[in-house]
Amino acid sequence: MVSLSETAAPADRRQTARAAHLWLLLLLGVSALASLGIGASGVSLWATLGKLATGDALSLSERVVLMNIRLPRLITGIAVGAALAVSGALMQGLFRNPLADPGIVGVSAGAGLGAVTAIVLGPLLPVTLFGPALLPLAAFIGAWASMLLLYRVATRAGRTSVATMLLAGIALAALAGAISGLMVYHADDDQLRDLTFWQLGSLTGASWSKIGIVGPVILIAILLAQTLGRGLNGLALGEAAAHHIGIEVQRTKTSAILCVAAATGAAVAISGGIGFIGIVVPHLLRLATGPDHRMLLVNSALLGASLLLLADVISRVVIAPAELPIGIVTAVLGAPVFIWILLRQRGVVDL
Amino acid sequence: MSLSACAITVSLGRKQVLHAVDLTARPGQITAIVGPNGSGKSTLLRALCADVPYGGQITINGQDVRGLKPWKLASLRAVLPQSSTLAFPFQVIEIVRLGLQSGTNAEQDEIAHAALARVGLAGYEYRFFQELSGGEQQRAQLARAICQVWHPLQDGSPRWLLLDEPVSSLDIAHQLQVMEIARGFAARGGGVVTVMHDLNLTARYADALALMKNGTLVAHGSLCDVLTDENLSNAYECSLQARRTPADGGWFLLPQVSKNSR
Numbered sequence: 001m002v003s004l005s006e007t008a009a010p011a012d013r014r015q016t017a018r019a020a021h022l023w024l025l026l027l028l029g030v031s032a033l034a035s036l037g038i039g040a041s042g043v044s045l046w047a048t049l050g051k052l053a054t055g056d057a058l059s060l061s062e063r064v065v066l067m068n069i070r071l072p073r074l075i076t077g078i079a080v081g082a083a084l085a086v087s088g089a090l091m092q093g094l095f096r097n098p099l100a101d102p103g104i105v106g107v108s109a110g111a112g113l114g115a116v117t118a119i120v121l122g123p124l125l126p127v128t129l130f131g132p133a134l135l136p137l138a139a140f141i142g143a144w145a146s147m148l149l150l151y152r153v154a155t156r157a158g159r160t161s162v163a164t165m166l167l168a169g170i171a172l173a174a175l176a177g178a179i180s181g182l183m184v185y186h187a188d189d190d191q192l193r194d195l196t197f198w199q200l201g202s203l204t205g206a207s208w209s210k211i212g213i214v215g216p217v218i219l220i221a222i223l224l225a226q227t228l229g230r231g232l233n234g235l236a237l238g239e240a241a242a243h244h245i246g247i248e249v250q251r252t253k254t255s256a257i258l259c260v261a262a263a264t265g266a267a268v269a270i271s272g273g274i275g276f277i278g279i280v281v282p283h284l285l286r287l288a289t290g291p292d293h294r295m296l297l298v299n300s301a302l303l304g305a306s307l308l309l310l311a312d313v314i315s316r317v318v319i320a321p322a323e324l325p326i327g328i329v330t331a332v333l334g335a336p337v338f339i340w341i342l343l344r345q346r347g348v349v350d351l
Numbered sequence: 352m353s354l355s356a357c358a359i360t361v362s363l364g365r366k367q368v369l370h371a372v373d374l375t376a377r378p379g380q381i382t383a384i385v386g387p388n389g390s391g392k393s394t395l396l397r398a399l400c401a402d403v404p405y406g407g408q409i410t411i412n413g414q415d416v417r418g419l420k421p422w423k424l425a426s427l428r429a430v431l432p433q434s435s436t437l438a439f440p441f442q443v444i445e446i447v448r449l450g451l452q453s454g455t456n457a458e459q460d461e462i463a464h465a466a467l468a469r470v471g472l473a474g475y476e477y478r479f480f481q482e483l484s485g486g487e488q489q490r491a492q493l494a495r496a497i498c499q500v501w502h503p504l505q506d507g508s509p510r511w512l513l514l515d516e517p518v519s520s521l522d523i524a525h526q527l528q529v530m531e532i533a534r535g536f537a538a539r540g541g542g543v544v545t546v547m548h549d550l551n552l553t554a555r556y557a558d559a560l561a562l563m564k565n566g567t568l569v570a571h572g573s574l575c576d577v578l579t580d581e582n583l584s585n586a587y588e589c590s591l592q593a594r595r596t597p598a599d600g601g602w603f604l605l606p607q608v609s610k611n612s613r
Contacts, residue, residue: 096438246425291439
C-alpha cells in the first residue's frame, strides 16, 4: 500500500484541490488590495495604511474614499463574485452540464425582472413592504421562479437535455426582458433613473446599507451550498445512482435551486446583470482540480470573488476617470471561454 | 436476516408490470432473477432498490425499506445499475470513492483501492472514467458498489449487493470475474440479488433462482426446483432442457431446435 500511495500521490487531485484553497485565498487577498488601492481619486492605500500604522489622522477625503467608497465596493465585489461563481457551480451540478450558468439560461433575467418590477410597482403598494429589502426579495423570487420553470422544462426523469436547457433559457430571458420592457414603459422619471443605474450592471452603487441587506443572504446561500458537495457528486452519476449511495436526491435538488435563487437574486439586486463569472470560474477549476463539488464549491467562491474584483479594477482603470460597466469586462473575458467549452462539448453532447 | 419482498406490485403509467411478486433472498447466496425480455425482472430489481413506487412490502434484515432514510438504506445495500451516464470528467478512483459512506480517512481510501483491484482495475485509479471501455466502466461501477458494502454491518448482520445484469457488456472472462466477485461477496456472508440474462452463466453461479414471466413469479427456489424442463419451456415459450454435466454436476441448458425448422 505504501508504494501505491507514494506513486499515486501526485495524481490524486484532492491534494491539488486542497492546495488550491490556499492559493486562491492568497489571490483573493492580492485582488482585495488591488481593489482597495486602485481608483480614480488617487488616494493611495499604502500612504493611508502608513498613516494608520503610525497613528496619524486620516484626511477626510482619504477616510471617505476608503471607508465609504472602496471598502463597501470591495465587500460587494467579493459577495457578488462568490455568489455568481457558486451559483454557476451549483447549476452545473444540478443540470449535470458545464454550460449551465445563471446569466446564460435566464435566471439572472428572471431576477432582473423581479428587480424591475420592485422598482416600478413597489411604490404602488399601499404600505411600504419590506423597505429596502423589497428589491432583493423580488429579485430572489424572480430567480427562483425561473429556476423552477427551467428545471421543469429542461429535465425529464433526472436527465437534462442541453439543447432544451439552452433554448428554454433563451426563451425565458426573452420573456423576462419583454415584461421588463413593459415595466420600463410604465415607469415614471424617477424610476427610470433608478432603473438605469441598476441596469448598468456595476459595483458603483455599493453601500453599507445595501451590503447589510444582501450580504447575509449571499453568505447563507454560499454556506448552505457547501453542504451540497457530496449530493451533487452523486447526482453526476444520475439520480437513481445518487439515491443508491445514500443521497437525499430531492432535498439536494431543492436546496441547490434555493441557493442559486438566493445567491443570484441577491447578486443581481445589488449589481445588475454580470455575466459569465458563473461559467468561467467552475470550468477553470474543474480543469485544474477536477469536478469534485466538495472542493469545487469552496474554490469557486474564492476564485469568483477574486475574478470579479480584478474585473472591477479593470473596469475602473481602462477609461479612467470614467468607468466601464463591469458586465462588459466579464463578457469580453467570459464569452470566448463559453464558446470554447461549447466547441469542446460539441463532439460529446448532441446538441 | 434476509431480503424479502412481499406482494410487490408495480405500475408504470397505466400498465401494471408486476403482479404480487414474493421473493426471499438469503445472505451467503446469489439469488438470480431470470426470465424472458419484458418479464419484469429489471422492474422487480428497481422496486427492491426503491427506485420505483411499489405496492407491497420490502424488508432488508427485517427493516421496512419504505421508512428508511437514503443514507440508512445505502448502509444496507449497494446497487449496480445496468447502465449509467456520468456528467463531468471524474477519475476512476473518484467514482469508486463515491461508494464510501463518509470521510476520507486512510482506511476508507484503502477500501477504494482494494475494490478496484478486486474488479481487475488496479492501476486505473487516475484514468478518466469516460475514457474507459464500456466493460471497464461497468467494472469500475461495480467497484463503487462493493466499496459501499465492503464490511458487514457493525452488528454482524449482512449487507446486500443488488446487481442489474452485471455482465451484460462484458466478455466471457470478465463475466466470470464479476460472477466470482459476487460469489466471493456471498461467501463472506453478504447477500447478492442479481438480474441475469445468460441462463448458463446463471446456472453455474446462482444458489437460488426466481423465474419470471409477464410480471409474475413462475418459480422460486433452489436450482433443482426451478430448472425443470417444464418451467423453462413454459417461461421462455421455447423448448429448453436443463441437464447436469457428468464431470461436476453443474447445470447447463440446451435449447432444443426442432428438426423441421432446420
